[in-house]
Amino acid sequence: MKVLQIKGGKELSGEIVISGAKNSAVALIPAAILADEPIKILNVPQISDIDALSDSLKYLGASVTRTGETFIIDPKSLINKPIPENISNKLRASYYFMGALLGKYKEVDMFFPGGCAIGSRPINLHLKGFEALGAKIEEKGNRYHIYAKELKGTNIYLDFASVGATINIMLAATRAKGKTIIDNAAKEPEIVNIAIFLNNMGAKIKGAGTSTITIIGVDHLKGCFHEVIPDRIEAGTYVILGALVGNKLKISNLIPEHIEALLSKLKEAGVEMEIGDDHIIISKPNKYKSISIVTQIYPGFPTDLQQPITPLLTQCPSASITENIFENRFMHIKAFNKLGGKIKINGKKAIFKGPCQLKGTKIEATDLRAGAAMVLAGLIAKDITIITNIEHILRGYEGIVEKLINVGAKIEVREI
Ligand code: EPZ
Numbered sequence: 145m146k147v148l149q150i151k152g153g154k155e156l157s158g159e160i161v162i163s164g165a166k167n168s169a170v171a172l173i174p175a176a177i178l179a180d181e182p183i184k185i186l187n188v189p190q191i192s193d194i195d196a197l198s199d200s201l202k203y204l205g206a207s208v209t210r211t212g213e214t215f216i217i218d219p220k221s222l223i224n225k226p227i228p229e230n231i232s233n234k235l236r237a238s239y240y241f242m243g244a245l246l247g248k249y250k251e252v253d254m255f256f257p258g259g260c261a262i263g264s265r266p267i268n269l270h271l272k273g274f275e276a277l278g279a280k281i282e283e284k285g286n287r288y289h290i291y292a293k294e295l296k297g298t299n300i301y302l303d304f305a306s307v308g309a310t311i312n313i314m315l316a317a318t319r320a321k322g323k324t325i326i327d328n329a330a331k332e333p334e335i336v337n338i339a340i341f342l343n344n345m346g347a348k349i350k351g352a353g354t355s356t357i358t359i360i361g362v363d364h365l366k367g368c369f370h371e372v373i374p375d376r377i378e379a380g381t382y383v384i385l386g387a388l389v390g391n392k393l394k395i396s397n398l399i400p401e402h403i404e405a406l407l408s409k410l411k412e413a414g415v416e417m418e419i420g421d422d423h424i425i426i427s428k429p430n431k432y433k434s435i436s437i438v439t440q441i442y443p444g445f446p447t448d449l450q451q452p453i454t455p456l457l458t459q460c461p462s463a464s465i466t467e468n469i470f471e472n473r474f475m476h477i478k479a480f481n482k483l484g485g486k487i488k489i490n491g492k493k494a495i496f497k498g499p500c501q502l503k504g505t506k507i508e509a510t511d512l513r514a515g516a517a518m519v520l521a522g523l524i525a526k527d528i529t530i531i532t533n534i535e536h537i538l539r540g541y542e543g544i545v546e547k548l549i550n551v552g553a554k555i556e557v558r559e560i
Pocket of ligand 1: 166167265266267268270271304305306308447448469471540
């Protein structure tokens with residue numbers, strides 16, 4: 145079995161360059177189906193989630209060529225056929241094939257997507273949007289057959305500002321007849337990145353990044369090229385690393401305003417940073433101040449950084465973090481207490497007593513961001529930390545081992 149072995153306690157210096165955003169790329173790749181001509185996407189991260197989506201496109205007959213971080217997708221030869229479970233359940237973002245195939249072919253037959261165990265993660269809001277556009281939905285077990293004679297623009301109110309539902313409805317609505325308005329839409333930067341991509345293809349989308357998105361349907365979407373925005377969650381993860389063990393650690397190719405909520409919390413904790421247009425230079429402070437954090441939809445503190453900031457909270461005299469977005473996103477706390485953390489969970493809130501000297505031991509990554517949090521913990525813990533189930537980590541952080549070794553971390557992948 146592959147594990148990560150980490151020897152902690154070392155100060156890290158040098159530069160980490162941020163890759164393209166996983167949560168943008170996983171929507172851009174299925175969205176390419178909507179075009180009638182070849183699409184070129186730059187800055188696509190080289191992670192297994194992307195490989196899975198590329199396999200799905202090839203399964204459907206689209207031609208996909210990849211050179212490094214550049215994808216060329218030609219949907220011309222694509223055949224719309226049922227997507228088998230072993231393909232669609234590799235990752236949650238497979239659900240974007242629903243919006244793209246329904247939008248282009250007015251029919252999609254696929255299974256409910258996989259993903260982390262951080263919550264039930266239903267797709268009722270996605271389906272509500274498709275039905276509002278005129279689609280019929282047949283659920284057989286966890287297989288969905290969604291079809292429509294035609295899709296007609298309409299007004300859709302999202303009960304929760306769901307990222308996935310906002311994007312999926314936007315995908316389907318680009319090829320509907322007439323105007324669709326999505327109210328209470330999610331405002332994450334990835335949604336803006338997708339909307340710009342679709343508009344480059346000839347879609348007519350306004351308001352992405354606000355709570356109200358308007359889409360005027362079009363009959364044809366042309367080829368174009370587009371670039372994935374930097375990954376704000378990867379950036380936030382490495383900025384937290386700098387706050388833990390950095391000595392003028394430089395995190396480059398990021399968009400500071402995309403992680404504003406994190407930066408303000410780190411300042412509150414006593415961390416000083418030099419913030420440039422596209423980079424941050426950060427060092428570990430002598431000590432941390434107590435902070436409390438509440439995860440919110442964008443631009444609030446992102447749920448995806450709730451787990452990665454855990455190691456820093458163990459170094460505060462006291463701290464708390466409230467998880468408002470997912471119902472089961474504290475699975476890493478057990479491992480952190482095993483490392484020497486003093487963390488109690490009270491419903492949606494994790495309460496920390498500290499500062500704690502963490503001591504390395506063997507722990508299991510339960511999901512993507514929990515795994516990243518454990519890597520950061522291993523880098524501050526005394527002695528050796530062994531992390532198992534590391535495929536959870538490698539699917540969402542491009543070159544994480546190489547990037548850490550480059551700044552002096554004692555980390556390696558071992559076979560045990
Ligand atoms: C996206 O997931 C991200 N994943 C998640 O990142 C991120 O945590 C989440 O947005 C919130 O920012 C991708 O982009 C691939 P949601 P998504 O729909 O779209 C409930 C990571 O670590 N909900 O905004 O699934 C849902 O159960 C991953 O990179 C419904 O109830 O998130 C959750 O409690 C983890 N019905 C909340 O809304 C629905 O139809 C937020 O979900 C849809 C969602």
